[in-house]
Amino acid sequence: MAYGFAYFLGRKKSLWVFGAVFIVGAGMMLGASAARGLGLIYGGRVLAGIGVGGSSMIVPIYISEIAPPAVRGRLVGIYELGWQIGGLVGFWINYGISQTLPSNHAQWLIPFAVQLIPAGLLFAGSFWIKESPRWLYSKGRREQALRNLCWIRNLQADDLYIVEE
Numbered sequence: 001m002a003y004g005f006a007y008f009l010g011r012k013k014s015l016w017v018f019g020a021v022f023i024v025g026a027g028m029m030l031g032a033s034a035a036r037g038l039g040l041i042y043g044g045r046v047l048a049g050i051g052v053g054g055s056s057m058i059v060p061i062y063i064s065e066i067a068p069p070a071v072r073g074r075l076v077g078i079y080e081l082g083w084q085i086g087g088l089v090g091f092w093i094n095y096g097i098s099q100t101l102p103s104n105h106a107q108w109l110i111p112f113a114v115q116l117i118p119a120g121l122l123f124a125g126s127f128w129i130k131e132s133p134r135w136l137y138s139k140g141r142r143e144q145a146l147r148n149l150c151w152i153r154n155l156q157a158d159d160l161y162i163v164e165e
Contacts, residue, residue, distance in 0.1 A: 001050070001054065002014065002018065002053065002054035002055075002057040002058055003057070005017055005018070005054065005058075006057070006058050006061065006135075010131050010132065010135050010136070010139075011058055011061065011062040011065070011131060011132045011135055012062075012126060012129055012130070012131045012132070014054065014058050015055060015058055015059070015062070015122065015123075015126035015129075016123065016126050016127075017054070018050070018051045018052075018054035018055045018058065019051065019055065019119060019122045019123030019126055020051075020123060021047050021048075021050050021051035021054070022047075022048055022050075022051025022052055022055065022115075022119040022122065022123075023051070023116065023119045023120065023123060024044075024047055024051075025043075025044045025045065025046070025047030025048030025049070025050070025051055026044065026048050026112060026113075026115040026116050026119055027044070027116070028040045028041075028043055028044030028047060029041050029044035029045065029048065029112040029115075030044075030109060030112050030113060030116075031044075032044070032108070032112075033105065034105075044112075048115060048119075051119065055122055056083065059079060060076050060079055060080075061132075062129070062132055063075050063076050063079055064076055065132040065133070065134040065135065066130075066132060066133070066134075066152050068153075086118065090111075090114075093110075093111060093114055094111050097110050097111060130148040130151055130152060131144070131148055132148075133145040133146070133148045133149040133152070136148060146162075149162060149165065150162060153165075
């Protein structure tokens with residue numbers, strides 16, 4: 001599903017979609033209570049999983065498409081390192097809460113609410129990025145691709161580096 005979005009909508013708009021889906025999923029899980037049952041947790045978990053999965057496919061593609069060849073592998077590796085550190089932080093948050101809070105509704109709400117932090121950062125950050133010049137070029141939008149590449153590289157369109165790229 002993420003491939004289809006990234007192919008037809010582009011990297012930037014796809015990040016908007018999957019960031020929003022992630023936020024909606026996390027919000028649904030926050031709405032769960034004994035009176036409402038587990039349906040909101042199940043549905044929210046599915047939506048959050050779709051949001052995280054789609055984002056985790058699109059972000060490395062975006063990084064690799066805008067990064068200079070000399071540092072492309074390193075940047076994608078740093079992304080993966082951040083992904084693993086995020087999983088570790090999530091584990092320790094859950095462990096800390098289970099050890100310090102009594103079993104009650106708040107013990108469930110805090111981990112669900114913490115998901116809104118990376119979801120919100122991803123969603124908000126996706127508004128400031130430029131669309132991938134490679135995707136724009138593949139869609140026949142050469143002039144916009146050139147403008148975005150010049151902005152990303154902070155070079156003029158007639159610079160040899162831009163011409164070669």
